[in-house]
Amino acid sequence: MKNSLQSWSWKPLAAGLWLGALASHTWALQPEEIFRKASPAVWTVKGDQGNNKTSVGSAVAVTPAALATACHVVNGAMSATVTQGQTTIKIKSILRDPDPSRDLCVLMTETPLQLPAVQIAPVEGLRVGQRVFAIGSPHGLELTLSEGLISALRPRSQGQLPIIQTSAPVSSGSSGGGLFDEEGRLVGVTDSVAPGGANLGFAYPAQWVMELPQRVIAEMTKWRELLKNVGVTLGPDGEPTSSGHADLADEAGLPVVGADSAQIRVAYRQFLLQARPRAFLITSDNKFGTATNSAALTEHLRGCSERKVVCAAYAVDNTVVWGKQQPAK
Known part of the structure; x- marks a missing residue:
């Protein structure tokens, strides 16, 4: 890790x-x-x-x-x-x-x-x-x-x-x-x-x-456990394993979702602007979006469970995992 x-x-x-640090004597500036x-x-x-x-x-x-x-x-x-x-x-x-x-x-x-x-x-x-x-x-x-x-x-x-x-x-x-x-x-x-x-x-x-750096470190334990629930395979170092489906920035690798392919491309560009941790998710009922913390990922999983649909990851952090994931839970 x-x-x-x-x-x-x-x-x-x-x-x-x-x-x-607070000094013993401070001087107010104009x-x-x-x-x-x-x-x-x-x-x-x-x-x-x-x-x-x-x-x-x-x-x-x-x-x-x-x-x-x-x-x-x-x-x-x-x-x-x-x-x-x-x-x-x-x-x-x-x-x-x-x-x-x-x-x-x-x-x-x-x-x-x-x-x-x-x-x-x-x-x-x-x-x-x-x-x-x-x-x-x-x-x-x-x-x-x-x-x-x-x-x-x-x-x-x-x-x-x-x-x-x-x-x-x-x-x-x-x-x-x-x-x-x-x-x-x-x-x-x-x-x-x-x-x-x-x-x-x-x-x-x-x-x-x-406080932010330490808060992000603490977040990763929850994050990695949740990734398993969307079928992501993690290597020994805790990093997602690439499926070889496409390069991260190659929008041509995105699957066809819904009638308007431009919408998923726009959402994916928004995903690429986010720092780690990040996951781009696609569901079997043609929905997609980005999660950047465990709370958001949990909410995505809850929605998939309630709709009884498959929720899978296309990319996690800097890695495309689509196509060779373990079955999502």
């Missing part, structure tokens, strides 16, 4: 993240200094949704090749880019938090951003009433700065880090942007905004990004 983990696309994330320090790490995200539709949001660099964002910014995208000024960089893959209730994604770029990543502030140092600054792309307006307070720290459940409620004005397009403290450190990733421009927004604690 160790060797397979080393090839995972989030390994640079685990190596590059760092948490800013807003213009905070913007100068933090804004180079904030990018505009654009996702190609097909049919000439583009989703727009924000992201913040947490390593030289990884940006944190809100998953709903890139949901359904067949490809995605991040832009800042005249620079545009293609997204290679999207890593999702295994917990589907966390709308947290990390975008992996094809080439390094070549800009400094942010320092992440410990959640223990946050307090209601402290000044915070949001930087994002509301309505596509790149690198917009707004100021507010932490209005509340709202626990989701016992033992989990709190969601940050803020009065810093954020609007559509700000989702996935950064919420920074007076030292220019990242304290949160903007998730949801209030309609009508009200000073009510929410952000996930930035420390969640620090």
